[in-house]
Amino acid sequence: MSLTRRQQWRIEKIQAERIARANRVADDNNHFELDADHAKTGLVITRYGQRLLVEHESGALYQCTSRRNIELSVAGDRVIFQATDNGEGVVTALLARQNSLVRSQKRIAANIDALWLVVAIEPHYQFELIDRYLVVAENAQLPINIVVNKIELSADMDKVKRDFSMYQSAGYTVHYLSVKTLTNVAEFKAQLNHKSHIFLGQSGVGKSSLINQLIPDLNLRVSELSNKSKLGKHTTTNTTLYHIPSGGDLIDSPGIREFQLDELTNQEILSGFREFKPFIGLCKFRNCAHINEPNCAIKEAVESGAINAMRYHNYLNLINP
Ligand SMILES: Nc1nc2c(ncn2[C@@H]2O[C@H](COP(=O)(O)OP(=O)(O)O)[C@@H](O)[C@H]2O)c(=O)[nH]1
Ligand SMILES: [Mg+2]
Ligand SMILES: [Zn+2]
Structure with missing residues (x-):
C-alpha cells in the first residue's frame, strides 16, 4: 500500500x-x-x-x-x-516536491494533483490545441484531465462524446458540464476534494466562471490576502493557492490559466501520446518516425485498433516534418 x-x-x-x-x-x-x-x-x-x-x-x-x-x-x-x-x-x-509546473524556465507552482484542461463547445474545441496541452503535461509528468464546458450549447452531444472518447480510451478523465445551467457542476466539485488543482485553457472557455463557482468570493479573498500579507496589489497576478470551500485547493494566476505553449520537439510529441508507449522501440527501424516506414509498430497498432486512428492522425498533424 x-x-x-x-x-x-x-x-x-x-x-x-x-x-x-x-x-x-x-x-x-x-x-x-x-x-x-x-x-x-x-x-x-x-x-x-x-x-x-x-x-x-x-x-x-x-x-x-x-x-x-x-x-x-x-x-x-x-x-x-x-x-x-x-x-x-x-x-x-x-520538503520534496511531488511535481512542479515550470514555464519559460520559471517554476510557478508545486505539488499539483490535477491540471484541468478546460475546453468548450464555443469557442469550439480543437484537437490540435488539446493534444499540445496534453503533450506538455505528459512531458512534465503532470496529471492532466479534460473539462468540456458549455455543453448546453451543443445540438449533438453524442458527437461531442464520440470526439472525446479517444481521450478517455487513452486514459484521460473527461467531465462534461455547463457552468451556465450548472449541469454536472456539483459532481465535478465533489471529486476535487483533498487534492490541489490548476485550471488552464484558451480564453473564453469559462475558466473564470468555473473558478467563481468553486470559490464564489475569490476576488474578496485576493484582496484579503493582499492586506494580510502586505504584499500589495501584485497578489492578483501572483500565482496563489486558495482553499475551495467544498474541499480541495486551487492554484491560480492569470499566467497559469492561459500559459503559452512552447515549441515542441518531435521526441516530446511522441512521448506525449501516452498510449503509444508500449509500442515504442518495437519498430523495424530504430529511428522510425512512425510516419510511413515499413514494419512500424505504431502504425500496426493503429491498424489493429490498439491505438485510436484519430489520435494517430493528431500525432501526424503535430510533428514537424
Ligand atoms: N453558454 C455558456 N456560456 C458560458 C458557460 N460558462 C461560461 N460562459 C460564458 O463564457 C464567457 C467566457 O467565460 P470566462 O469564464 O470569462 O472564460 P475564461 O476566459 O476561460 O476565463 C462568459 O461570457 C461566460 O459567461 C456555459 O456553461 N455556457
Ligand atoms: Mg478568465
Ligand atoms: Zn514506427
Whole structure:
C-alpha cells in the first residue's frame, strides 16, 4: 500500500527537520536563534519576490523570508519554517516536491494533483490545441484531465462524446458540464476534494466562471490576502493557492490559466501520446518516425485498433516534418 500524502509529508518533515538542525550550526546569516524543535510545517500560499506567504496547519498565515541556502519555494510547496517574534517567519527547509509546473524556465507552482484542461463547445474545441496541452503535461509528468464546458450549447452531444472518447480510451478523465445551467457542476466539485488543482485553457472557455463557482468570493479573498500579507496589489497576478470551500485547493494566476505553449520537439510529441508507449522501440527501424516506414509498430497498432486512428492522425498533424 502506498503512503498517503499526509504520511509522506510527515516523513519528509522529520527528514527536513534533521537538515534544518544540521544547517543551524552553519548558520551565520540569521540574527535569531534557530530552534529546530519548534519548527512548523507550512504550505506556501504565494510568493512575492523573495517573500513567501506561508500557511501553518492551524490556518495562521506567516510572512516569511527564506534561508539563503535553500531553493526558493512556490505556491503549493510544503516547507519547514520557524516563527519569529513579530509574527513573521523564516523558511528553513523545503520538503520534496511531488511535481512542479515550470514555464519559460520559471517554476510557478508545486505539488499539483490535477491540471484541468478546460475546453468548450464555443469557442469550439480543437484537437490540435488539446493534444499540445496534453503533450506538455505528459512531458512534465503532470496529471492532466479534460473539462468540456458549455455543453448546453451543443445540438449533438453524442458527437461531442464520440470526439472525446479517444481521450478517455487513452486514459484521460473527461467531465462534461455547463457552468451556465450548472449541469454536472456539483459532481465535478465533489471529486476535487483533498487534492490541489490548476485550471488552464484558451480564453473564453469559462475558466473564470468555473473558478467563481468553486470559490464564489475569490476576488474578496485576493484582496484579503493582499492586506494580510502586505504584499500589495501584485497578489492578483501572483500565482496563489486558495482553499475551495467544498474541499480541495486551487492554484491560480492569470499566467497559469492561459500559459503559452512552447515549441515542441518531435521526441516530446511522441512521448506525449501516452498510449503509444508500449509500442515504442518495437519498430523495424530504430529511428522510425512512425510516419510511413515499413514494419512500424505504431502504425500496426493503429491498424489493429490498439491505438485510436484519430489520435494517430493528431500525432501526424503535430510533428514537424
Ligand atoms: N453558454 C455558456 N456560456 C458560458 C458557460 N460558462 C461560461 N460562459 C460564458 O463564457 C464567457 C467566457 O467565460 P470566462 O469564464 O470569462 O472564460 P475564461 O476566459 O476561460 O476565463 C462568459 O461570457 C461566460 O459567461 C456555459 O456553461 N455556457
Ligand atoms: Mg478568465
Ligand atoms: Zn514506427
